[in-house]
Amino acid sequence: xxxxxxxxxxxxxxxxxxxxxxxxxxxxxxxxxxxxxxxxxxxxxxxxxxxxxxxxxxxxxxxxxxxxxxxxxxxxxxxxxxxxxxxxxxxxxxxxxxxxxxxxxxxxxxxxxxxxxxxxxxxxxxxxxxxxxxxxxxxxxxxxxxxxxxxxxxxxxxxxxxxxxxxxxxxxxxxxxxxxxxxxxxxxxxxxxxxxxxxxxxxxxxxxxxxxxxxxxxxxxxxxxxxxxxx
Amino acid sequence: xxxxxxxxxxxxxxxxxxxxxxxxxxxxxxxxxxxxxxxxxxxxxxxxxxxxxxxxxxxxxxxxxxxxxxxxxxxxxxxxxxxxxxxxxxxxxxxxxxxxxxxxxxxxxxxxxxxxxxxxxxxxxxxxxxxxxxxxxxxxxxxxxxxxxxxxxxxxxxxxxxxxxxxxxxxxxxxxxxxxxxxxxxxxxxxxxxxxxxxxxxxxxxxxxxxxxxxxxxxxxxxxxxxxxxxxxxxxxxxxxxxxxxxxxxxxxxxxxxxxxxxxxxxxxxxxxxxxxxxxxxxxxxxxxxxxxxxxxxxxxxxxxxxxxxxxxxxxxxxxxxxxxxxxxxxxxxxxxxxxxxxxxxxxxxxxxxxxxxxxxxxxxxxxxxxxxxxxxxxxxxxxxxxxxxxxxxxxxxxxxxxxxxxxxxxxxxxxxxxxxxxxxxxxxxxxxxxxxxxxxxxxxxxxxxxxxxxxxxxxxxx
Numbered sequence: 092x093x094x095x096x097x098x099x100x101x102x103x104x105x106x107x108x109x110x111x112x113x114x115x116x117x118x119x120x121x122x123x124x125x126x127x128x129x130x131x132x133x134x135x136x137x138x139x140x141x142x143x144x145x146x147x148x149x150x151x152x153x154x155x156x157x158x159x160x161x162x163x164x165x166x167x168x169x170x171x172x173x174x175x176x177x178x179x180x181x182x183x184x185x186x187x188x189x190x191x192x193x194x195x196x197x198x199x200x201x202x203x204x205x206x207x208x209x210x211x212x213x214x215x216x217x218x219x220x221x222x223x224x225x226x227x228x229x230x231x232x233x234x235x236x237x238x239x240x241x242x243x244x245x246x247x248x249x250x251x252x253x254x255x256x257x258x259x260x261x262x263x264x265x266x267x268x269x270x271x272x273x274x275x276x277x278x279x280x281x282x283x284x285x286x287x288x289x290x291x292x293x294x295x296x297x298x299x300x301x302x303x304x305x306x307x308x309x310x311x312x313x314x315x316x317x318x319x320x321x322x
Numbered sequence: 323x324x325x326x327x328x329x330x331x332x333x334x335x336x337x338x339x340x341x342x343x344x345x346x347x348x349x350x351x352x353x354x355x356x357x358x359x360x361x362x363x364x365x366x367x368x369x370x371x372x373x374x375x376x377x378x379x380x381x382x383x384x385x386x387x388x389x390x391x392x393x394x395x396x397x398x399x400x401x402x403x404x405x406x407x408x409x410x411x412x413x414x415x416x417x418x419x420x421x422x423x424x425x426x427x428x429x430x431x432x433x434x435x436x437x438x439x440x441x442x443x444x445x446x447x448x449x450x451x452x453x454x455x456x457x458x459x460x461x462x463x464x465x466x467x468x469x470x471x472x473x474x475x476x477x478x479x480x481x482x483x484x485x486x487x488x489x490x491x492x493x494x495x496x497x498x499x500x501x502x503x504x505x506x507x508x509x510x511x512x513x514x515x516x517x518x519x520x521x522x523x524x525x526x527x528x529x530x531x532x533x534x535x536x537x538x539x540x541x542x543x544x545x546x547x548x549x550x551x552x553x554x555x556x557x558x559x560x561x562x563x564x565x566x567x568x569x570x571x572x573x574x575x576x577x578x579x580x581x582x583x584x585x586x587x588x589x590x591x592x593x594x595x596x597x598x599x600x601x602x603x604x605x606x607x608x609x610x611x612x613x614x615x616x617x618x619x620x621x622x623x624x625x626x627x628x629x630x631x632x633x634x635x636x637x638x639x640x641x642x643x644x645x646x647x648x649x650x651x652x653x654x655x656x657x658x659x660x661x662x663x664x665x666x667x668x669x670x671x672x673x674x675x676x677x678x679x680x681x682x683x684x685x686x687x688x689x690x691x692x693x694x695x696x697x698x699x700x701x702x703x704x705x706x707x708x709x710x711x712x713x714x715x716x717x718x719x720x721x722x723x724x725x726x727x728x729x730x731x732x733x734x735x736x737x738x739x740x741x742x743x744x745x746x747x748x749x750x751x752x753x754x755x756x757x758x759x760x761x762x763x764x765x766x767x768x769x770x771x772x773x774x775x776x777x778x779x780x781x782x783x784x785x
Contacts, residue, residue, distance in 0.1 A: 147683060147778035168687060174778070175685025186680040186781050190331035195324075202324040203685045248684070 092159055094255060094288055095121035095144055100153035102139050102311075113139040115311040116153070121290060123255070126282040128302035129292045135308040137292035138260055144290065145178050145258045146170045158255055175203055179249030181259035181278075181291070185241040187233040187248075194220070194229045197247045204252065219247040223277060239270035246277060250285065257281075259291035263298050275301045325690065329698035332674075339670065343663055344706040350659040351710025351754050352717070357652035358750035359718050360726065361645040364736050366745055368641040369608075371526050371738040372634045375461035378423065378602035379611045381633040382409060382618070382625050390628040391600045393427070393448070394530055400599040402426070404624045412621060413603060418610040421458040424598035425450045430537075430545060432476070433501040433513075434492055441490050442503065447476070447535040449542030449597065458604055460525065462536075467496035467520025474538040475519035476500065481532035483521055494518050502537070504545035514545050526738030539598070546597050600633075640735045656757065660765040667699065667769040671776075678773055679780030688774040695773055699766045700759065707758040711751050718746050 102114040114136045121127055121144075129137045142148035143155050147170075149163045156162070158177065165173060179200075180186075187196045194216060201212045220226055223243035233241055242262060249257045259278065263271030275291075275298050282289045291302075299305050307314040333340050373379055376393040383391045384401040391400050403409060406424060413422040426449040431442040448455075452470035456462070462469065465480050478486075478494055486492045494500070495518065502514045516537075524531035537545075605611060615627045631638035671678070678691055725741025733739050 142779060145683070145778070171682065171685055171687050174683065180680075180683050180781075182680070182781060184676070186676060186683075188328065188677060188680065190328055190335055195327070199324065199681075200684050203690070252685075 093120040093156075094123045094125075094158055095119070095290075096154075096156040097140070097143070098154045098156075100140075100143065100150040100155060102136075102143070102148070102151050104151075112311050114150070117308075117311070117313055119306065119313065119316075121256075121288060123288055124282070124286050125288050125290070126279060126301075126303045127288075127290045128299040128305045129290065129308060130294060130299045130305050131308035131314070132294055136311040137294075137308055139311075140308070141258045141260050141290065141292055144256065145180060146174050175200065176252065177255045179252060179254040179257040179287075181242070181245045181249050181257060181262045183261040183264045185233070185238070185245050185265070187241055187244055189233055192230050192232050193225055193236070193244050196233070196244055197251055200248060200252045215251055216247075219250050222250075222281070223247045237270075238266050239274065242266060242270075242274050243277065246274070246281070250281060250287070253285070254287065256288045256290060259289065261292055261294075263293065263295060268297070271295070271298055272301075325694045325697055326701075329694055329701055332698060333702055336670065339666060340702060343666055343702060344709070346659045346662060347703050347706035347758065348710040348713065350656050351707045351758055352714050353652050353655055354754040354757055355711060355714035355750045356717055357648055358753050359714075359744055359746070360742065361648045362747070362750065363726075363742055363745040364641065364645055364648075367737040367743055368638065369630065372638060373604070373608065373630050375459050375526050375738070376602070377630045377633040378421070378458070378604040379608055379630055380603050380615055381628045381630075382413070382422075382601040382603060383599065383628065385624045385626050387626070390632050391427075392633045393425075393600075393602070394527070394634055400426075403598050403601060406598055406601070409601060409623055409625055412618070412623065413601070416614060416617070418605050418607065418614050419603060420606045421454065421604040422601050423450070423454050423458045423604070424539075424601045425455065426539075426542060426597050426599040427534075428504075428542070428546070428597075431503040432494075433503055434494065434498075436490070436492050441492055443486055443490060443492065443494075445476070445502070445535060446533055447537045449537045449539050451539050452536075455536075458602070461527075461531065462522045463525050465521045465523055467518070469522075470519045470536070470538050472519055473517065474541050475517040476502070476538075476541070477520045477522055477536035478518060479532055479535055480521055480523045481528075482535055494521075496520055502541065502545050512545050514541055516541050526740075527734065528739055529734050542597055603627075641737070644732065644736050656761060660761045663703075663762075664765040664768060667695070667766065668772055671695070671769050671773045675776055675780045678776045679778050682776065683778035683781045691774050691776075692770050695770050696763065696766055699762050703758055703762040704755075707755055710758075711754060714751070714754070715746075718744050722746055 097117055097119040100114055100117045101112070103110055103112045105111070117136070117140065119140070129140055131137050139148065143150060144157065146157065146162045146165070154161060154163070157173075160173070162170065162173065188199060191199065197216045197219060198212055201207055201215065207215070217226075220229065223246055225240060225243055225247070228236060228240060233244070236244065245262075249259075257278075262278070263274055266274060278289055278291065279301055281287060293299050303319050305315075305317045305319070307317070381391060382403065384403050387401050389400075403424065410422050410424065413419050428447065428449065430445045430447065432445045433440055433442050435441075456469040462477075467477070470477065483494055486494055498518045500516060500518060502516055504512045504514070522536075524534075603614070605614060611629065615629075618625070618627060681691065681694075682688075721742075721744040725743045727741045728736065730739070733742065736742065
């Protein structure tokens with residue numbers, strides 16, 4: 092069974108009096124452990140697909156199944172809990188909580204779960220802090236970090252709950268080229284070591300080179316779906 | 323715990339806004355505590371001032387009176403209190419009663435010689451038993467002379483003395499003999515030679531009592547011919563029949579047809595009877611007022627009672643009105659503070675849309691967001707309220723010693739004049755804290771609604 096299954100998904104919304112068709116019948120399957128890039132120009136529907144897989148937006152038509160669950164029928168609270176346990180997010184603007192330091196930002200999703208002891212949380216957080224190479228920045232606030240360091244914190248935060256899928260919406264867009272490459276390399280390493288499914292959107296050709304599968308979108312439709320094998 | 327941490331640090335991060343909100347809440351709390359203390363103190367002071375200086379805890383007056391008498395009002399001649407001795411005896415026997423002070427109000431003329439012949443001066447007064455009145459009430463400050471301890475006579479207010487000088491060119495001085503002229507029931511004029519025993523200033527409600535003077539009760543009886551037959555002068559049967567006639571109509575007719583014995587007018591003795599129209603009753607504990615009133619009502623005496631506030635004419639109502647206005651103004655300002663706070667919080671939430679969206683995306687439920695903002699609000703507002711209460715405490719302590727100076731007109735109607743003695747009590751502080759918490763929660767409802775409606779999409783669309 093596919094981890095993500097999108098069947099003839101359409102999404103439109105109104106921008107004033109104008110109807111915008113963000114997705115025009117997308118069908119897509121993602122298997123567990125994939126490292127997938129969704130590529131395409133601005134407005135092609137990349138973010139809309141990620142939002143639907145991330146259970147934060149619903150299709151106008153069609154079905155979205157995550158790990159066999161049809162998510163559009165879940166209530167707001169059920170969706171929130173679903174996201175909390177199955178999905179990790181990496182945002183283009185990092186979206187760290189400004190008043191929390193590196194350690195606390197990474198710990199935050201674990202605290203929302205309220206199932207682990209302080210000691211267990213500390214162990215998990217420290218493991219991922221080391222994995223993203225920020226052991227010496229634990230007590231720093233986001234505004235004391237570089238862009239690359241902030242995105243590493245966001246990656247660690249997405250990983251701590253061991254989600255089924257990590258969604259990264261243009262994770263390198265706000266980074267310089269070299270840092271962007273390092274971030275994608277880090278994501279790839281995590282995909283290999285943690286066996287976490289990683290889906291990211293990008294319009295940067297160099298960045299999508301790292302992906303083993305690239306789905307190209309154009310005007311809300313799948314233009315191509317390239318499986319490249321091990322990258 | 324993480325919610326508390328975020329709430330606290332978010333507050334510390336937005337210092338200027340926090341200082342503005344805190345200042346508003348401190349101000350609101352100060353207003354609440356001082357306003358509530360002020361109204362409460364005014365209520366107590368007004369009550370104390372009226373009870374201790376004019377009406378006592380309640381007034382006893384003739385049952386046949388159509389209106390409630392008031393020491394503050396001089397409009398209608400009132401009937402005298404019947405069976406005054408019995409009423410006084412009953413009151414004196416009650417353990418709750420501290421004092422029962424009879425008095426009357428009336429008009430008279432003071433006739434004095436002047437350059438252009440005799441001048442008749444208008445004279446409004448209380449007729450009192452000087453000893454019991456001065457022992458019970460403290461509304462008179464003697465400027466000259468004494469409170470008729472040196473003998474029967476009249477006391478004149480300082481204001482009245484000046485008025486006589488300015489209007490009539492007559493200076494009344496202590497020790498000066500004067501003639502009191504009173505209009506009797508039959509239309510004749512009674513004259514009484516007496517003496518000015520003192521000049522005084524009223525301590526409270528000078529706006530009324532500057533125009534009121536005093537006369538001793540014996541002089542009052544003579545001026546108004548309050549005389550009757552002395553007990554024992556009438557045949558025994560007739561006295562018994564007259565006594566019974568006060569109880570029922572049948573007894574009156576029975577008296578008309580019965581042989582009560584002949585009256586020898588040469589042996590009749592007259593005596594002055596009371597012309598008192600009310601008895602002010604002071605209690606040891608104001609809380610027993612209703613019990614004593616109810617007990618008196620059940621005695622079958624031909625009298626009624628009126629509470630101190632009923633007997634204080636419009637003064638108690640004006641005082642209550644001023645207190646209500648203070649409450650209203652305070653509530654209005656608290657409402658404005660709540661409105662400003664609500665708007666500031668909405669702005670803050672709008673600025674933090676991405677942060678809230680991120681928390682929602684990461685799995686924060688709506689309740690987490692609600693508690694976060696509620697916690698932030700309560701943390702700030704309760705801390706500010708505590709600061710406001712400390713400031714209020716300092717302020718109340720200062721004015722507890724000196725009294726709160728008020729504009730004379732306000733003070734006169736609120737507490738009878740002078741600075742308002744502030745009374746420190748826990749009540750206003752508890753009220754302020756409850757109001758701050760309640761208003762904070764209410765003012766947070768709409769902003770929290772805005773915050774919990776922010777979807778995780780807001781985090782994704784934050785470019």
